[in-house]
Amino acid sequence: MSLIKMLFGRENWFLVLVLILVGLEQGIRIATILLPNRIRLWFYNKSQRLYLWVFPELMCDGMVGAMCSAKDTVDLCGIHGYAVEEHFIRTSDGYLLCLHRIMPKIKPKQSPSPRPPILFVHGLMMNSEVWVTNMKRKNNLPLVMCDEGYDVWLANLRGNKYSKKNSRYPSEKKDFWDFSLDNYIVFDIPASIDYVLSVTNRDKINLVGFSQGSIILLAAMSMHPHSYKSVNALLAFAPTISPKYYQSKIVQAIMNANSQFLFLLFSRKSLLASVTFWQAVLYPPVFAKIIDLSLNFLLDWSSKNINDEQKVVSLSHLYSFTSVKAFIHWTQIVRSKVIQMFDDNPGPQTSYYTNLNRIARYPVENIKLPILTVYGASDSLVNIDVLKTVGDHFEDFIKVPNYEELDLLFGRNCYEDVYKPTLEKFNEIARPQSSSSASTSSSKAARKVIA
Known part of the structure; x- marks a missing residue:
């Protein structure tokens, strides 16, 4: 005891x-x-037969099979007819990051003032693939924005399948995984922004974040005045600082657990690296069903807006590697309800502020930038009331009824329900403003909500 x-x-x-x-x-x-390969193959075939005995076949659809078999972002975009350039940058601390640039399928409309490039940043345990896994072309926001004339770039933060290289440490070493969200904020985001601006020869950029990616972008803007001045506007999908409620006592226990215990539980390397193993040995619909049931049990996500075929496709591309330390950093932010730096204090009673310790936080309240926040009304992970306490710069919200977090990316009606109203509003606030008008806009006290 x-x-x-x-x-x-x-x-x-x-x-x-x-x-x-x-x-x-x-x-x-x-x-x-x-086990020998023949035994593992037998297990795969049995899981397939068991699944088909209970559920209908989903892999017979050619689109489902093609997108499940797609190896990377290049293949996924290629299915919809878009070419992709791969770019690599080296951060100042030695990590090699991959950026995907989506080339326009159709010639952009000529404009006297071409739109600036736009950088998409994924969420926790994800990579650039999550943005382009919807089987309907119009339900993939980067492709839609590419058609509208934006120069679209997809980021890949350190540690995921595309950015798993370091000039000093191989990914098998513990030192490679010794990074938190601070490293994304201090190194990855500024390096990605600077590279995109350099390649495109532009002085302004727009940003899009999903879940944890939105929080990382906010923190990065507060720390890097040079990068901040280059940003027109931020589109934040489902920014997660604190959940509305915990569906599962297991999730609540993990989120409130001591950091040292979480290191003991998950190690000090990659978080849940075994997911890729099970994805390889299980029939894709079986793997998707397990993930779907787990998300429902742990996060109370029913995913009613995502059809079964889409779940098989998107959930097969959902997971990617990240460090345990980055996950622990996120739990610290959730507990404190403050966008703070990583707490290195190993004590059992960590908190944002005590009479003995004050953990440094990111001064996001100083950001004077147009920000459009989009979230699902049924998302258990997004507490919009907590988000509003972060700063007065959160003024524009789009609340999507009956949508959860993943529905914003994988829903069957994403374009009509989410992206169409989002683009109308974002194109309005992302227009370049003079410094005086931007200052006036950012000082508005009223918050506008589009439901």
Whole structure:
């Protein structure tokens, strides 16, 4: 009993359950790896037959099969007829990051004032693929904006499948994974913005973030005046600082757990790296069904706006690598309800502020920038009231009824329900403004909500 109190700070048996489940999963994975290939193939075929005995076949659709088989962002965009350029940049601390530039499928409309480039930043445990996995072309926001004349770039933050290189450390080493959200903010975002502006020979850029990506962009703007001055506007999808509620006691226990316990639970390297293994050995609809049920149990996401075929496609491209430290940093932000820097204090009772310790926070309230926030009314992870306390610069909101977080990307009616009203508003606020008019706009006290 004393050991449990020491590890958890209180008797929290949900964390004990998590520890048991993680250990059980690792044991099954190791045992499966040791099996001969013919045994693993037998298991794959049996999982397929079992699934088809209960559910209809989804892989017979040619589009589903093609998009599930797509190896990368280049292939996914190619299915819709768009070519993609891959660019690589090196951060000052040695990480090699991949940027995807989507080339226009049709010739952009001529304009006396061409639109500036726009950079998309993905969320936690994701990569650039999440933006372009919808089977309907118009339901992929980067493709729509490319057609409208934007120069579209998709970022890949350090650690994911496209940015898994470092000039000093191989990804097998623990040192490679020793990064938090601070490293994204201090190194990755400024380097990506500077590179895009350099290649396009432009002095202004627009930004789009999803979930954690929105928070990272906000923090980066508060830390880098040079990059901040180059930004026209920010489009923030489902920025997650604090959830509205916890559906699962397991999730609540993890989010409130001591950082040192989470390192003990998940290691100090890549978070949930075994997901890619199970994705490889399971029939795609089986893998998608497991993920779908898990999201419903853990986050109360029903995904009613996403059809079954789309789930098979999008969930097969949803996960990518990130560090355990980055995840722990996010849990610290969720607990404190403040966009703060990583708390290195290993003590059992971490908090944003005590009489002994004050964790440095990002001064996002100083940002004077047009920001459009889009969120789903049914998203358990987005507490819009907490977001409004971050700063007065959150003035424009689009609230999408009956939508959850992933619905904003994978929903069957994304264009009509989300992107069409979002683009109308974003194109309005993203127009270059003079310094005086921008200052006046940013000082408005009233907040406008489009429901």
